[in-house]
Amino acid sequence: MVNLTDLLTDLAAESADVDSLVAPLSAGDWASPTPAPGWTIGHQIAHLAWTDHVALLAATDVDAFFASVTTAPDPARLVDVGAEEFLAPPDELLPRWRAGRAALAAALAAAPPGEKLPWYGTGMSPASMVTARIMETWAHGEDVADALGVTRPATARLRHVAYLGFRTLRHSFAAHGREVPTAPVRVELAAPDGATWSYGPEDAADRVTGPARDFCLLVTQRRHRADLALTATGPVADAWLDVAQAFAGPPGAGREPLSTRDTTVSEVTA
Structure with a gap:
């Protein structure tokens, strides 16, 4: 509970x-x-x-x-x-x-x-x-x-953002007008304290791995996937990283990769 x-x-x-x-x-x-x-x-x-x-x-x-x-x-x-x-x-x-x-x-x-x-x-x-x-x-x-121009340290509170990001997988596809997948996805994230936060079935073929902070930046659409150390294995996991959003409402426009935009350009997403 x-x-x-x-x-x-x-x-x-x-x-x-x-x-x-x-x-x-x-x-x-x-x-x-x-x-x-x-x-x-x-x-x-x-x-x-x-x-x-x-x-x-x-x-x-x-x-x-x-x-x-x-x-x-x-x-x-x-x-x-x-x-x-x-x-x-x-x-x-x-x-x-x-x-x-x-x-x-x-x-x-x-x-x-x-x-x-x-x-x-x-x-x-x-x-x-x-x-x-x-x-x-x-x-x-x-x-x-x-x-x-500052970077905030990652804290254990990110587990709430990560969990919400995982729970909104289906919503992410639906919000973008895409077919909602039925295949499960396993998410394994490196927590700030060195532990691993895991969500989804252990035997899922589709998987997302990487730092917890990077996953949270992705699902809140604060960074483009190209700027994050996240690895997607499987077609559903790969497609998810393009549409992930932990917030309600219509799809956010997301952000361009840092290499192709001025750092002040993005979209309001939540």
Whole structure:
């Protein structure tokens, strides 16, 4: 059984890690561009604050959550509009993000374990919602780190991102309009502490192996597969690495290989 308290502890730690990157920055630094076109560091934090807000609605006010979806003027731009709506000077946005993530954590901790919370495309248990928030916080933290030219150390919290990446294999194919494979895939990842994180049947012919951080960068579409030390064996595994996405919604455009693009060019993917 997944321990919701442990998940919430890891979400708080991941959020604090990203917080520590942006809190010392000047207002000018918050306006620095990130790898997502048109998105500054401020947009990245505004997106996290907005997503925490709609997740809080999903956990506490289902009608308001659905209203926020059905009344959106342009559903295809829901993510961008949300980030713009929440964008504010850092002395306003940072406290708002902190308060919002604390409120969400409290609401999810109080939610009945078996309850399904509405979300974009599927219902989610409280534990799944927290796992998704860890994934998004880490991924957008990577965008901030890229903008600042720093590399964050890999932590054991990546196991949540890796697990979600594995669990969304079928969704990845479906989101890209491809036939959903029936063949299982084995994933074996080198964890930050030297251990191995494994998912899928041991005897699966299709396999993905490599560093856990690289797998997480792939499934959050923060790097192109050409820039990662991942090995795919078998046709299903190979095709998966082209479409993998751990986030809900339509397919992300992904990123071009670093060798063929300017480091500031990519797409908003989650």
